[in-house]
Amino acid sequence: MALSRDEAWEKVALHPDPTLEELFADDCDRVDKLATRLELGGDMPGILFDWSKxxxxxxxxxxxxxxxRASDFAEMRAKMFAGEVVNPTEGRAAEHSALRGVGKDSSVEEAEALRERMRLLVNALHEGAFGEIKHLIHVGIGGSALGPDLAVDALARDLPLVDVHVVSNIDGVALEEAFExxxxxxxxxxxxxKTFTTIETMTNAQSALKWLADNGVSDASGRVIALTAAPEKAVEWGVDETRILPFAESVGGRYSLxxxxxxxxxxxVGWEDFQAMLDGAAAFDQHFRDTDGRDNLPLRAAFADLLYARIKGAQTRAVFAYDERLRLLPDYLQQLEMESNGKSVTVDGKPSGPTxxxxxGGVGTDAQHAVFQLLxxxxHLVPIDFIASIEPGDTLDAAHHTILLMNCFAQGAALMAGKSSDxxxxxxxxxxxSATILCDDIDAATFGALIAFHEHRTFANAVLMDINPFDQFGVELGKEIAKKIEKGGERFDASTEALLKAAGVG
Structure with a gap:
């Protein structure tokens, strides 16, 4: 007889609690069972996922x-890949995988057409159709900035074709730094x-246009490319429709890279590497779509996540990239995971329990000298992910990378084994x-696969918790109050009123 969701959770919570060392001592096959290498296919590198610790x-x-099974995981996964509604509060599908070629046929075809439009514009820019272009200032916020910033930093370190600066903060210091x-x-x-109305982004964009005009660019608006799901808004703002690159409404901001x-x-990085990034992600889409149970790597990761967050009461999860190219990954994952699954009610609006x-996180080995004392x-119980690459990203003496990897592996071993002292x-x-994700290399395909792995891990967690990972109403309230302050005529709490007066705002 099939278990209900509540009964299944009760069974998960009833297991004994041996130590990690006892688990290894009792099962000589533990590493073989919980450390799985995924081959991405073709010439793409592979990735080892080790959840044995x-x-x-x-x-x-x-x-x-x-x-x-009680959560209808297979059915929810099928609905997502079929382009059906999986975001019930907004009545939307979530079709980021279709952008990579895995999803509903019509959505994949639409994505291919939009991608070809982007490819032509990228190639035109590289070939000098707009004159000599050495720099791109990319203005966005949230998912419109975090993903591009991470990807450019990870993949474009060696002589980028165009120097890219991602600006998200409304603080003018950030934009001035790009101008310099x-x-x-x-x-x-x-x-x-996405909406072409985000106040931080549009304010920064207007200032960027003014900077161009003030510095002798006669047709400043002709230097703008709009990336949006609301192309009509971009036209109203003054962008020529030939320089508007749309994307589908069914693609959420944090899934829009x-x-x-x-x-x-x-x-x-050029179109070839961008396509390789998509191909690496598509390989992981296929694994996630076609693999069941514990062999499904994002689902296995979600099992561990929920064991610690729901059963053992862990309130945080740390990610340490032992690779400078992935230094922005913890920032990216903060939005992906906390904006998606930082909820307190189920899909039906009932209290959810811990989510x-x-x-x-941070970057190894820097973090070892900052936060590892607490770990x-x-x-605090803090489950940790270590992420590293077998191939170095530098051309210096091999000792650099050897020391880096030795430290990465040593930390996982030390956290597990500990050391007794009087x-x-x-x-x-x-x-x-801890868990370890060991890549053959950090190239475009591996990078795409890593991001897709974490997207699907986030979705798997949500399904098991019966929450909606695709809405984000929690970010709206502060924006609403900021608009009220701007408009004026409303009173707020005494503290806020005093702060507004002290700053001369409102």
Whole structure:
């Protein structure tokens, strides 16, 4: 007899709690069971996903698989790939995978047509159709900036075809920094906004246009490319329709890197690498779509996430990239995971129980000298993901990369094993979980696969928790109050009123 969702959760919570060292001692095949290498296919590198240093066991995995069945995971996954509504509060599909060629046929065809339009514009820019272009200032915020910033930083370090600067903060210091690095005579501006009404983005865009005009660019608006799901708004704002790159309304901002929002990535690295990024993500889409149970890597990761967040009470999850090219990945994952799954009610509007932990992290080895004290000897349970690459991203002495990898692997081993001491100040309790994602290399295909893995992991978590990962109403209230302040005529709490008076605002 099939279990209900509540019954499945109860079974997951009833397991004994052996230490990680005991789990390894009791099962000599543990690494083979929980460390899986995924080949992306063709000439693309592979990735090893090692979840053996977590508290997952055969029995817990079996009960999580029962929870997945009780949660209609396979059905929800099929609905997403079929382009059906999986965002019920907004009545929308979530078709980011279709942008990579995996999804409903008509959506894939539409995405291919829009991508070809973008390819022609990218190639025209590279071939000098707009004159000599050396710089691109990409203006966006949230998903319109975090993904492009991460991808450009990761993939365009070696002589980018065009120097790209991503600006998201409304603080003018950020935009001025980009101005200082660019020559207005050889600069284009990309304005990325799904609605083309986002106040931070449009204010920055207007200031960028003024900077171009003030510095002798006669047709400043002719230097603008719009990336949006509302092309009519871009036309109203003054962008010529030949320089508008649309994307579908069914693509959420934090899932939009694969759409025209990825324009700055293609401009920086070239179309071939941008396509390779899509291909790597598509390979992971196919794995996620076609693999069931614990062998499905994003689902397995979600099992571990929920074991710690829901059963063991972990309130945070840390991500440490032992690769400078991925230094912005924790920032990107913060939005992906916390904006998606930072909810408190189920799809039906009922209290949900614990949902997304706080995602945070940093770069190894820097983080070892900053936050690892707490991870080894503090009082918080913090499951950790380590991400590293076998191939280095530099051409220096091999000792650099060897030391980097040794530190990465040593931290996972030390967190698990600990070290007993009669001196309580030098005692390490151990039994602290971690997972390791080891890439053959950080190239465009691997990067795409990594991002797709985390997108699907986020979706799998949401389905098991019965929440909607595709709306984000929580970001709206502060914006509404800011508009009320701008409009004037309303009173707020005494503290806010005092702050507005002190700053001379409103």
């Amino acid at each position: 977590t508290h997952l066991t055969d029995e817990i995995l079996a009960d999580f698989e029962a929870l997945a 690095a660019c020559d207005p005579q050889t600069t284009f501006v990309a304005v990325a906004s 694969w759409s025209s929002i990825g324009f700055p990535v293609a401009v920086a 997304a932990p706080i995602t945070w 080894h000897q503090g009082t 001196d309580p100040h030098r005692n390490y309790p151990g039994n602290r979980p």
